[in-house]
Every structure is written in C-alpha cells, then in structure tokens.
Amino acid sequence: MNNTAVVTTETNPHHQPPPVPAASVPAASAVAAPAMTDVFGKPALLRDEDANLYDALFSRVVAAARPRDPFEWMLLKDYADLAWEIFRLRRAKAGFVNTMHKNALVEVLKKLALEPRPALLFHKNQEAKAAILEQLALHGLDEGVVTAEAVVACCDELALLDAMIKSAEQRRNAMLREIDYHRGGLATRLRDAPDVVDAESEDAPVADGAEAQPARLSANRR
Amino acid sequence: MTSPDRIAANRGNAARSTGPRTAAGKRKVATNALRHGLRASIDADPETSGVVARIAAVLAGPDASPHLRALIRPIAEAQADMLRIRSTRTKLIDLGAAANAGEGETDPIVSSLATLVRLDRYERSAMRRRQVALRELRKSYTRLSK
Incomplete structure (x- = not known):
C-alpha cells in the first residue's frame, strides 16, 4: 500500500483536517453498514432495551455524519453507544426517583402527623390522591414536596448517577472533538441527531409489566 | 527487623507449603487473583483477540503494510476493550x-x-489509549507525507 498518500476532507476554519491513510479510506460504498456492524458485533443492550431504538439512533447518527472510512464508523459507533448510555442513565435516574416517590410520600405524611396508609393508594386511586393533595395543601404544600423528599432519600445514588452521566457526556463530547479532528465539520451536524432520537424514544411503546419502571425502554429485544 | 529465628521459621513453613502440586x-488457583478479567491480556482471551483481528483488518484494509498494521493494532485493541467493557456492563446490570x-x-x-463507576474508569482508560494510538497514526502519516 502507499503509505505516503493522504486524503484531506472538508475544510475546517479552526484547523487543518488530519491526514488519513488513503489506502485505509475505501470509497463510501465499500464501507457498507452491515459489514461494519458485523465487525463491532451486536450492540451492548440490556435485556429490556429495544434494539430497534438503538438501530434508529445509530441510523440517524450515520445519516447525519455520512461516514466515509472505517475510522469514522468506529468513532460514530462510540458516539451512538455513549449517547445510548446517557439515555439509559437518565432513565435510570428518573425511574429511581419515581420508585422512591411512594416511600417518600409515606415519610411526608408521617412528618405532617397524617395517616400514612393512604399513600399506598396514591398512584392507584384518584380519590385517594386528591384527598392526600388536599391534606398537603392545608399545610401549604403540593406534590413537589414528595419529589423533594424522594430526592433527599436517594441523593447519594443520584450523585453517583449524575457523575456517571457527566462522565459519559464528557466522553461523548470528546468523541465529537475526535470526529471533528478526523473530519472537519462533521461533529457539528451530529450534535442535533441524538436529541431527535431521544424525543422519539420517550414516545416509544412500553411493554407489559414495565409499569414499575416507567422511564425504561420497551421490553422487545431482537 | 525480622529476627533470624523468624526468617528460619518462615522458610521452613514455605518449604512445607508451596501451593498446589x-x-x-x-x-483451581490459577484464577485466584482474577477479579473481573478486564485488564487481562487480549491475547489471553480468544474471543476478544478475534474481535481485535477483525477491527484491525477493517481499519487497515487488505493491502496494509506491516508498518501500518503495527500502528493500527493498538487502536483495534483499545476499541475491542471498549466493546468488552460495554458488554460487561450490560451483563452486570x-x-x-x-x-x-x-x-x-x-x-x-x-x-x-x-x-459501574469502576467500569467507567476502565472505559475512559481504553478510550484514552485509542486516542493516543489514533494520534500516533496521524503523526506517522504527517511525517511520511512531508
């Protein structure tokens, strides 16, 4: 192979695109998606995560970036994996707070010297919920105080989850810089892609039995 | 300081018990110190070494020189490590x-x-290794292209 040949891609106002070995940069058609996904194997998904949603995310990333060589495919795969990891952690955080909500309501009612048993019906019975909210309103409080109590009860775990989300975001941003460095201008187009998929995944159907974890993805898995 | 008697006793004990024969x-004891295997040599894991070979082959292309293959190998190793860590994470969850x-x-x-926080640290480490390897590759081509 010719080691000295270089390919420079789009121009970047901030820096020159890095040289890339020409022989390792096949034409776009030569780097087909199925071939690359075979190389990286199946995506690392949880058993209750929907592989179709991951594919939708990766497809959008690929559509936005139009990778032109295997290095770009590799970086984009990481970008999609990290974006997915961020969604997963955010959902875990929201699901965890929701799970703690019931316990927190009991604690709030106890603190206000109210009968805690109706808390068990809060999410099941609209009348019970209205009665509890009425009681809270008498003390100048609303449902937000229950969420606050839940957050306080699990703040150590939330701090760790936040740290992991931040770490994943930093790595995703580092990936954008790496992609930017590899090919000027590409990362700018990518920055909007995951948000679109995030919005779509919020609307995704939730499988039966997923009620306990309302913020998780659906249960279908390829 | 350890006394001569203590040293003699230690040597005597060691001579009587030198591990499984x-x-x-x-x-059985070969994996006593193994905690998760994520830092094990890739060559020791046939599955991961296969992934490394596949990634390296795709990145380098069919006609790569030995020099290019040598530069690409650490990129592929780091990438395979990252994939392995992600798979470990989902299995654990x-x-x-x-x-x-x-x-x-x-x-x-x-x-x-x-x-998961510890796995995160490993993944960041693998990502840094790949970043360094990618820059080495680019530097090498910059030198060659001048």
Whole structure:
C-alpha cells in the first residue's frame, strides 16, 4: 500500500483536517453498514432495551455524519453507544426517583402527623390522591414536596448517577472533538441527531409489566 | 527487623507449603487473583483477540503494510476493550435485574452503581489509549507525507 498518500476532507476554519491513510479510506460504498456492524458485533443492550431504538439512533447518527472510512464508523459507533448510555442513565435516574416517590410520600405524611396508609393508594386511586393533595395543601404544600423528599432519600445514588452521566457526556463530547479532528465539520451536524432520537424514544411503546419502571425502554429485544 | 529465628521459621513453613502440586489444584488457583478479567491480556482471551483481528483488518484494509498494521493494532485493541467493557456492563446490570426480580423496587443500575463507576474508569482508560494510538497514526502519516 502507499503509505505516503493522504486524503484531506472538508475544510475546517479552526484547523487543518488530519491526514488519513488513503489506502485505509475505501470509497463510501465499500464501507457498507452491515459489514461494519458485523465487525463491532451486536450492540451492548440490556435485556429490556429495544434494539430497534438503538438501530434508529445509530441510523440517524450515520445519516447525519455520512461516514466515509472505517475510522469514522468506529468513532460514530462510540458516539451512538455513549449517547445510548446517557439515555439509559437518565432513565435510570428518573425511574429511581419515581420508585422512591411512594416511600417518600409515606415519610411526608408521617412528618405532617397524617395517616400514612393512604399513600399506598396514591398512584392507584384518584380519590385517594386528591384527598392526600388536599391534606398537603392545608399545610401549604403540593406534590413537589414528595419529589423533594424522594430526592433527599436517594441523593447519594443520584450523585453517583449524575457523575456517571457527566462522565459519559464528557466522553461523548470528546468523541465529537475526535470526529471533528478526523473530519472537519462533521461533529457539528451530529450534535442535533441524538436529541431527535431521544424525543422519539420517550414516545416509544412500553411493554407489559414495565409499569414499575416507567422511564425504561420497551421490553422487545431482537 | 525480622529476627533470624523468624526468617528460619518462615522458610521452613514455605518449604512445607508451596501451593498446589496437582494439575487440578494448579488450575483451581490459577484464577485466584482474577477479579473481573478486564485488564487481562487480549491475547489471553480468544474471543476478544478475534474481535481485535477483525477491527484491525477493517481499519487497515487488505493491502496494509506491516508498518501500518503495527500502528493500527493498538487502536483495534483499545476499541475491542471498549466493546468488552460495554458488554460487561450490560451483563452486570442484567444480572442485577435477574437477582432483584420480584423485589420490584431496586433499579439494577442503581444497585450496581459502585461497580459501574469502576467500569467507567476502565472505559475512559481504553478510550484514552485509542486516542493516543489514533494520534500516533496521524503523526506517522504527517511525517511520511512531508
């Protein structure tokens, strides 16, 4: 192979695109998606995560970036994996707070010297919920105080989850810089892609039995 | 300071107990120090070494020179490590979910947070190795292209 040949891609106002070995940069058609996904194997998904949603995310990333060589495919795969990891952690955080909500309501009612048993019906019975909210309103409080109590009860775990989300975001941003460095201008187009998929995944159907974890993805898995 | 008597006693004890002697015993203790295997040599893991070979082959292309292959190998190794860590993470969370099945209240991610934070550290380390290797590759081509 010719080691000295270089390919420079789009121009970047901030820096020159890095040289890339020409022989390792096949034409776009030569780097087909199925071939690359075979190389990286199946995506690392949880058993209750929907592989179709991951594919939708990766497809959008690929559509936005139009990778032109295997290095770009590799970086984009990481970008999609990290974006997915961020969604997963955010959902875990929201699901965890929701799970703690019931316990927190009991604690709030106890603190206000109210009968805690109706808390068990809060999410099941609209009348019970209205009665509890009425009681809270008498003390100048609303449902937000229950969420606050839940957050306080699990703040150590939330701090760790936040740290992991931040770490994943930093790595995703580092990936954008790496992609930017590899090919000027590409990362700018990518920055909007995951948000679109995030919005779509919020609307995704939730499988039966997923009620306990309302913020998780659906249960279908390829 | 250790006394001569103590040293003699230690040597005597060591001579009497030098670990397992049978093949089965040696096999059993071979993984005593293994905690998760994520830092094990890639060559020791046939599955991961296969992934490394596939990634390296795709990145280098069919006609790559030995020089290019040598530069690309650490990129592929770091990438395979990252894939291995991600797979480990999901297996760990799935295991937590299976172990907590029926309890309903504990999120498997939350119940595995301490371990997940450690895995995060490994992934960052692998990503840094790949970044360094990618820059080495680019530097090499910059030098060659001048």
